[in-house]
Amino acid sequence: MFAEIITIGDELLIGQVIDTNSPWIGKELNKQGIEVIQITSIRDREQEILKALDEAMHRADIILITGGLGPTKDDITKQTLCRYFNTELVFSPEVFENVKKVLSHRIPLNQLNKDQALVPKDCTVINNRVGSASVSWFDKDKKVVVSMPGVPEEMKVVMTEEILPRLHKQFKTDVILHQTFLVKNHPEAILAEELADFEEALPEELSLAYLPKLGLIRLRITARGQNKELLESYLKQSKQQLEHILAEDILIEDDYPVEYVIGKLLKEKKLTLSTAESCTGGKIGTQLTAMPGSSEFYKGSVIAYSNEVKINLLNVSQETLDKKGAVSEETVIEMVKGVMNALHTDCAVATSGVAGPSGGTKDKPVGMVWMAAAYGENVITKLQEGDRGREMNITRASNGALLLLHELIK
Numbered sequence: 001m002f003a004e005i006i007t008i009g010d011e012l013l014i015g016q017v018i019d020t021n022s023p024w025i026g027k028e029l030n031k032q033g034i035e036v037i038q039i040t041s042i043r044d045r046e047q048e049i050l051k052a053l054d055e056a057m058h059r060a061d062i063i064l065i066t067g068g069l070g071p072t073k074d075d076i077t078k079q080t081l082c083r084y085f086n087t088e089l090v091f092s093p094e095v096f097e098n099v100k101k102v103l104s105h106r107i108p109l110n111q112l113n114k115d116q117a118l119v120p121k122d123c124t125v126i127n128n129r130v131g132s133a134s135v136s137w138f139d140k141d142k143k144v145v146v147s148m149p150g151v152p153e154e155m156k157v158v159m160t161e162e163i164l165p166r167l168h169k170q171f172k173t174d175v176i177l178h179q180t181f182l183v184k185n186h187p188e189a190i191l192a193e194e195l196a197d198f199e200e201a202l203p204e205e206l207s208l209a210y211l212p213k214l215g216l217i218r219l220r221i222t223a224r225g226q227n228k229e230l231l232e233s234y235l236k237q238s239k240q241q242l243e244h245i246l247a248e249d250i251l252i253e254d255d256y257p258v259e260y261v262i263g264k265l266l267k268e269k270k271l272t273l274s275t276a277e278s279c280t281g282g283k284i285g286t287q288l289t290a291m292p293g294s295s296e297f298y299k300g301s302v303i304a305y306s307n308e309v310k311i312n313l314l315n316v317s318q319e320t321l322d323k324k325g326a327v328s329e330e331t332v333i334e335m336v337k338g339v340m341n342a343l344h345t346d347c348a349v350a351t352s353g354v355a356g357p358s359g360g361t362k363d364k365p366v367g368m369v370w371m372a373a374a375y376g377e378n379v380i381t382k383l384q385e386g387d388r389g390r391e392m393n394i395t396r397a398s399n400g401a402l403l404l405l406h407e408l409i410k
Contacts, residue, residue, distance in 0.1 A: 001173045003029050004060035005039045006052050008067035008077055009150060012041050021066045021155055028164060033173030033224075034062065044068055049080045053145070061143050062167065067150030069133035071112040077147055078120060078136065085138055087122040095119055095134045098127040130157050137166070144170070175228045179235050180255040181219040183246060184403055188212050191219075198241060203234050214392060215399040218255060251406070258402050259287040265409060266297035266347075271375075273405075275301040276314055276339035276350040278326065279369055283398040284349060299343045304335065314338030327353050327364045329381050332372035340374050347375040347409065349401040356390045369397040373405040380408050 005025055011017040019041060026036040037060060042048045049068075056063045068077030082088055096117035103109055116132045119125045126135035131154035138145040146163055148155050183191065188210050192199075199208045205225045211218035221238050223231040243250065252261050266273055275284045285301040288294050302313050307326055310316040315338040316331055324330045336350035353369025360366035367387030373380055382404050384397055 001034045001062070001171055002037045002060045003034050003062040003064060004056040005036060006049075006056060006063060006065045007039070007041045007150070008044055008049060008065065009041075010043050010074075012067075013043060020152055021150065024152070024156065025064060025066075025159065028159060029062075029167075030176055030178075032164065032168055033176045034167065034171070035174075035176070035224075044074050044076055046076060046080045046083070049077065050084055053081075053084055057141075057143060057145075061171070063143070063145045064163075065145070065147045066155055069147065069149050071116055071132070078118070081123075081136060081138070081145075081147055082120050085120065085122060085140065087120050089118040090121045092117050092119045092125055092134075095125060095127060098129070098134070099132045102128075102130070102132050126158065126162050128154055128158055129161075130154050135162065137163075174224050174226060175231055177223040177228075177231050177235055179221045179223075179239055179253070181242060181246070181253055182213075182251040182256065182258070182261070183217045183219055183249055184215070184251050185249045186217055186246075188217055191217055195219075195242075195245065198238075198245060202238065205231060206234055206238060213399075214396045215403065216251070216258060220255075248410075251403075257287070258399050258406075260291060262402050262406055263288065263291050263294060263297060265406065267293075269409065271297060271346040271409070272299050272344075273297055274299050274339045274343040274345040274348045275401075276335040276348065277301060277303050278305055278310070278335070278350075278352040279355045280351045280394050280398050280401075281305065281355075283394050284351070284401060287398060287402075299345050302339050302342065310335060310338075313342065315341070325364065327368060327370060329370050329372075329383070332370040332381060333379055336372040336374040336379060347373070347405060349373050349405050351397050351401050353384065353393070353397060355393045355397075356387060360387075367393050369393065369400075371397060371401040371404055373401065373408045375405070375408045378408060380404060 005022045007019050007022060012019050022039045029036055040052050042052050068075045099116050103113060119134055120136050124137040126137060128134050131149050133149040135158050136147040148158055205223055207222050209220045223235050225231050277284055282303050288298045304310040304314055307321050314335050316334040320330050320334055332350045332352050336348045340348040350372045351369055354360045354364055354366050356366035369384040371382045384400055
């Protein structure tokens with residue numbers, strides 16, 4: 001069973017708004033055994049909507065459309081759907097009552113809001129309990145076209161409460177199961193070579209995907225078919241084989257970021273953590289504090305972007321900076337010890353490097369980052385090299401520092 005997602009809105013194409021609807025929809029459909037084969041983003045233009053819809057009808061069984069249902073003149077999705085399905089807009093008293101209820105005590109009811117109660121005549125209309133834009137459900141040639149609001153909060157409610165249950169009832173779908181592994185110490189090409197025989201021997205119901213993640217690889221085994229028990233058996237066997245092949249290089253058997261893995265480890269061992277960041281500028285702290293419950297183990301950070309802060313707050317010696325420079329192994333060792341002492345934590349990480357795009361030298365080029373991890377009296381370091389652009393240099397170093405700490409504690 002195949003689905004296609006069509007997102008409508010000029011704001012998506014100019015980068016003013018990021019499409020978060022499609023990933024969420026794809027994930028929820030996958031849970032029901034429905035595979036998304038294409039995601040199409042188009043402008044609020046009638047001919048482009050008609051063309052995208054017509055092409056999707058040839059590819060997919062289910063077409064889910066988000067956006068273009070607002071009260072203003074640039075929102076033309078309902079009118080365009082009427083043209084495609086050869087119908088017209090009619091006033092719905094039920095939808096009008098819902099619009100009044102939703103907008104009460106919030107927005108004055110004007111003619112534009114009243115027009116939200118105009119719906120395609122020949123479709124199933126589903127009220128949106130959290131918004132004024134209703135959902136239109138069309139059945140044609142054993143296929144389904146659903147037009148939903150583009151506001152993520154509204155879309156998620158109507159999908160969860162109305163669309164997904166109806167799709168589940170109407171279509172017989174495959175079972176789709178996933179098992180994800182977060183793998184360290186393996187570049188993608190090297191890992192693929194190492195797993196070539198394993199991949200070749202997989203049952204036809206299983207497939208393997210490699211998803212690089214800046215210093216890590218997410219390995220995903222997907223099982224697809226009708227017999228759930230058989231698929232679960234295949235996944236279990238493949239999981240055991242991978243555990244044997246990769247052993248300690250499997251960081252976690254789930255699709256979680258590295259900061260989650262570190263946080264889980266620190267909570268289990270009842271350890272506290274602090275960070276000293278120069279070139280990463282607080283990125284590590286941001287990753288850690290994005291997790292609920294991080295206050296249980298994370299005490300804080302010193303963002304030592306200047307040498308003065310390194311000296312005054314982290315107790316890095318002037319002599320080290322003069323002789324070795326800020327981007328050096330010696331400096332990050334003093335930084336990691338300094339922040340651990342200053343914030344009284346059991347362990348710490350530190351980074352110092354050249355994020356770019358400027359500031360590099362022949363001896364210390366852009367992309368060069370020293371990382372250190374400390375746990376008690378033990379300190380280990382690692383050098384990151386290679387320029388991947390400022391943002392990727394910072395993210396690689398942030399992940400790398402946390403992986404270094406994981407290695408030290410484990």
